[in-house]
Amino acid sequence: SQQGEEDPQALSIQEGENATMNCSYKTSINNLQWYRQNSGRGLVHLILIRSNEREKHSGRLRVTLDTSKKSSSLLITASRAADTASYFCATAPRGSQGNLIFGKGTKLSVKP
Amino acid sequence: KAGVTQTPRYLIKTRGQQVTLSCSPISGHRSVSWYQQTPGQGLQFLFEYFSETQRNKGNFPGRFSGRQFSNSRSEMNVSTLELGDSALYLCASSLVLAGGRETQYFGPGTRLLVL
Numbered sequence: 001s002q003q004g005e006e007d008p009q010a011l012s013i014q015e016g017e018n019a020t021m022n023c024s025y026k027t028s029i030n031n032l033q034w035y036r037q038n039s040g041r042g043l044v045h046l047i048l049i050r051s052n053e054r055e056k057h058s059g060r061l062r063v064t065l066d067t068s069k070k071s072s073s074l075l076i077t078a079s080r081a082a083d084t085a086s087y088f089c090a091t092a093p094r095g096s097q098g099n100l101i102f103g104k105g106t107k108l109s110v111k112p
Numbered sequence: 113k114a115g116v117t118q119t120p121r122y123l124i125k126t127r128g129q130q131v132t133l134s135c136s137p138i139s140g141h142r143s144v145s146w147y148q149q150t151p152g153q154g155l156q157f158l159f160e161y162f163s164e165t166q167r168n169k170g171n172f173p174g175r176f177s178g179r180q181f182s183n184s185r186s187e188m189n190v191s192t193l194e195l196g197d198s199a200l201y202l203c204a205s206s207l208v209l210a211g212g213r214e215t216q217y218f219g220p221g222t223r224l225l226v227l
Contacts (some may be wrong), residue, residue, distance in 0.1 A: 033215065040149075040200060042116075043218040088155065092214065097167045098145045098160030098206070100216055105154070 006089060006103040014111050019076045021106040023089030024069075030092040032065055033100065034074050036085045043088065046074075051094075079110045114139065116205050116219035124225045130191040133222045137184050137205030144186040145216060146178060149200040158201075161186055162208065190224075198226045 007022045025032070031050045035043040049056045049065045049072070056063050062075040076083055086107050090100040117136045125131050137144050146158040157170040161180035178188040184205075190197055200223050204216035 031214070035218070040221075040223075042202060042220040043204075045215055045217060048215050090155075090216075098143050098162065098216075099157045099168045099170070100145070100147075100204075101157065102147075102155035 006087070006106045008106060009104070010107045010109070012109040012111065013079060015079060015081055017079055017110075019079050019083070019108055019110070021074045021087050021089075021108070023072045023074070023103055025072075025089075025091045025101075025103075026070065027091075028094040029067075030094050032063075032072050033090045033092070034061075034063060034072075035088045035090060037088065037105070038085045046087075076108075079108075081110050081112045084108060084110045116203060116217055118201075118203050118219040118222050120222060121220065122223050122225075124227065125193050126227050127193055127195060129193050130189060131193060131224060132187055132189045133201055133203075133224075135186045135188075135203030135205075135219060137186070137203075138217055141205035141207055141217075142184050143206045143208050143214075144180055144184065145204045145206070146186070146188050147202045147204065148172075149202060149221075150196075150198075155202070158188065193226045195226050198224060200224075 005024050033048045034046040047058050049063050060077045065072045086105040088105045090102045119134045143162045145160040149155045160168040164180045175191045180186045200221045202221045204218045206214050206216045
C-alpha cells in the first residue's frame with residue numbers, strides 16, 4: 001500500500017517560477033527520499049533527508065522534513081523546462097530493510 | 113562508476129508464459145531491490161536481496177520470485193504471466209549504511225507487456 005501521498009497531483013508553471021511539492025506519510029521512518037522520473041523511465045535520485053534532519057539543500061532543490069506532522073516538501077527554485085517530470089517521495093520505514101514506499105507522485109510541467 | 117543496468121529493456125510475452133529479468137547493481141552495492149510500476153497502483157515494492165538472501169518481501173503472489181548471485185547481480189522471475197503483470201519493473205541497488213543514509217539508485221527498468 002502507498003504510504004506517501006504527494007500534493008498536488010499535477011502542477012503547471014512557467015519557466016523561472018518556483019515549484020513546491022508536498023508529501024505526507026503514515027509511519028515512522030529512517031529517511032525520506034525524493035526522486036524524479038521522466039516519461040516512464042528509471043528513477044533519478046534527487047535528495048535524501050534523514051529523520052533527524054529538518055532541511056537540506058542541493059543546488060536548486062530544497063527539502064524540508066517535519067516528522068511531527070509526517071510531511072515533507074520539495075522546492076525547486078527558478079524552474080526550467082528540463083525540470084518537467086514526475087516527482088516522487090519515498091520513505092524508508094523504520095525497522096524495514098531495502099524497502100521504499102512511494103507516493104503516487106506529482107506531475108510537474110514547466111512551460112518555456 | 114557504471115550505474116544500475118537492467119536487461120532486457122523491453123519484453124513482450126503472452127499469458128501463461130514465464131519471464132526472467134536481470135539486474136546488475138552498481139559495483140560494491142550488495143543490496144538489490146525490485147519494484148513494479150503500473151499506472152493504477154504506482155510504484156510497489158516486490159522484494160529485496162542482500163548477500164544472496166531475501167531480507168524483505170512485498171505483498172505480491174508467489175508467482176513473483178527472485179534471487180541474488182554471489183556477485184550481487186539479481187534476477188526476478190514471474191511465472192504464469194497475467195495481463196495485469198504488464199508494467200515497468202525497476203531494480204535499485206544500494207550500499208548498506210547505518211544511520212538512515214541508505215540511498216537507492218535505480219536502473220532504467222524493463223518494460224513488460226503481456227498479451
